[in-house]
Amino acid sequence: MQRVVVSGLGAITPIGDCVADFFSGLLSGASGIVDFREHPEMGGYRLKDGQIPLAGLLPSEAANERFPDDLRRRYDPQTLTVLATAIEALTDAGFDQADRKVAILVGSAVGLRPSIPRMKKSFPAYAQFSSDLLPEPHYYNKNFLDEFATSTVIQAITRECVQCSMAFPFSSLCVSGGNAIILGYELIKAGVVDAALAIGFDFFHPRQNQVFSHFRLLDDAPIKPFDASRTGYQLGESVGAVLLESADTAGKRPYAEIVGVGASCDGYHLVIPDPSGKPQSQAMTTALAEAQLMPNELDAIATIGRGSKVGDQAEGRAIARLLGNSGASVPMNSLVPNIGYTLGASSMMNFIALMMEIRQGILFPTLNVEKSDTRLGKFDLVQGHAKPVNLRSALALGSAFFGSNTAIAVRAPNTQGDAL
């Protein structure tokens, strides 16, 4: 069995277009939530009744400027954004592929989703329709599908930076990023590949926002994770990439070692998580059992904490099930107030932030929390200011529609006196 380490990170988020900026934004309490009606890529979208107009959006054209004209002509802006994070992760790791086998795991809740102005520009015939209507079949051609297929991202990465041995484009909805890391871990551990590039992404679309508004998951009040007065959240968009390598072949000093993973599915309801938190807790228990860690040995938990009534209830109870009475001694935080709930990228961004926390020995604060909801359990939610902590082992969580959950247990590289 191979040991698996995290050697490179890449991120583009509403609060920073690289990992360093993203993390300094988290430490300083920056928020990327804006009124999306003013965003140039919304193409004059008219808000529906009850729709919340706020979202965490990426800086316009953030990644495209990094690429030469020929790549900008070849790929759409969203593919280039994902490619930019992949390149950042590989560069960060100083990755030299040589003859090593690599897996590319690209997870996204809904895949690529071209902005309305791009659709109108690329497919002029589409322009006569409002964004609500289904275009007639004769407006489709093969380029139309390229704009939507996640495999376009894989082709871009395969062509531009990694000659991969295998590639899996997939969706596990909002735990896509976490599952990309889990699958990469399993493939390296079993010796199938030597390295894995795990990517989680999702882009904002106003129709997606409408769906979430319809389910009354969104609210225009600030996101308050695990707060007694939480009312809902706003969506966001982000892209995150993580390079995992076998400990034997990893080049530079890694961020952390992945020591255990757990994935579970509630099997409860299409939208509502199991309020008992039992299946979510099962994912955490599985990860800790594999890591041979006791819950009270954790130094931090990177929660999702999206600020929804039912979501936080399930997650809070799951954590309370895991930690029991020691809950108040394990610090936790949530980055959703900073960048919005980023769907398929959420568990990936959680993980990336945790890697930076381990590297810098500091936990970022959770914004907007006024009074922690004690009905969920006793928690030590990092608030107000960043908190310096020596992180030796920690857990990164993820949870999604249809009840998918992930938990990834990590260990700081120098905690057992080994060569990592």
Add this chain to the structure above:
Amino acid sequence: MKPVAITGIGVISPFGSGPDALWNGIKTGISRFSPIPEAEYKHGAGLYGAIPGSALPRGGALIARANNFARLGYWAAHAALRDAKYRIGDGYQCALISGSAIGYSVVDQFGDMLDISRAQYLYHSAVNGIIAIEARVRGLQIMLYSQESVSTQGIGLASQLIAGGKYQAALVGGVEVYSRALHACYASARKVSPLDTDEADTGSPAIRPWEPTRNGFVFSEGSCYLLLEDLELARARSARIYGLIAGWGTTQEPADDGYEISDKGSGLSKSIDQTLLRAGIEARQVNTVFASANGSVKKDSVELQVLSEKFSQAPTTLSGFKHVLGETLGAGGAFSAALACLNFDRPGHLPSVREGAQIQGGLKFSSGTESVGDNLLVTDLGYRGDSAALLLRRN
């Protein structure tokens, strides 16, 4: 790799519901294609293999409200679990991996979102959600999508997870329904056979794998799920074991054109090498190959070239069934694996392909008189640089 048992098969195809309907349909050698409804096509009239309306029971409210994609996947998965007589317990030991070339098309969503109250069914992985809720499958769940070899990849990935001891079982398969966006994209890339409905009435086969006159595939709807189990646990509970997954491999190669494979097929070649290595056998020990050939002009010839190089010495039979079933795209690998299992399980002969034609070396087309042998290789070559392979072994 430690072999993994296949203990359950659930299949819904244009021939109807269940493995028997599929087996009998393939045995007749007559495809069951029908004209695409006029409102749904773009490039002139065409054919497709439609799932008969009677094949899908109504089910409870959760299933009845779902779209055809999710319903089709659910009922096949449900049948696989029943077929295996598998006791799922609390469900955490069973993973769920589905595959589809496009899932429930995002392109179509823009229209279907008009009915916002059903929006939760529009995600690609809604099929997984419904299976998880109804069948209490509570392990890892993922939906591989957006390329054609996904169900073969999914079976490989699930086998690896079981062989590594991570899960005791996995429900894995593929599902594909007609989507005008999907079909129009393949048609505009000239992958779909332009055979029109008049020609179909003459009895000319719509899909002609490896034939000089081949001109593309005909899409078929379908869903096929398998239940994979740890071999020792399956034997311990005296489960009926259809066959074993002994090896798998998958490779992505850079593709200049998103709808055309490379000339050399080096990705497929590597996938086959990985598969044989993991299974611990050599090419000469492979008795039969179920190829992904679907009548595409370039893909068939590249695949044949790769296979004839790999099996230049061995007496290996090359066969396929897509000329009868149709091209089920993302579900194709699961259908191949299911048909391999049915061939292991039942006395019968492989379908006849390219009657009378010869290949140089040890490879020969099945003439309708061969049986499947003990080691069967499934190859799956997608249009987007993806390829995958599986090695199935008789129990």
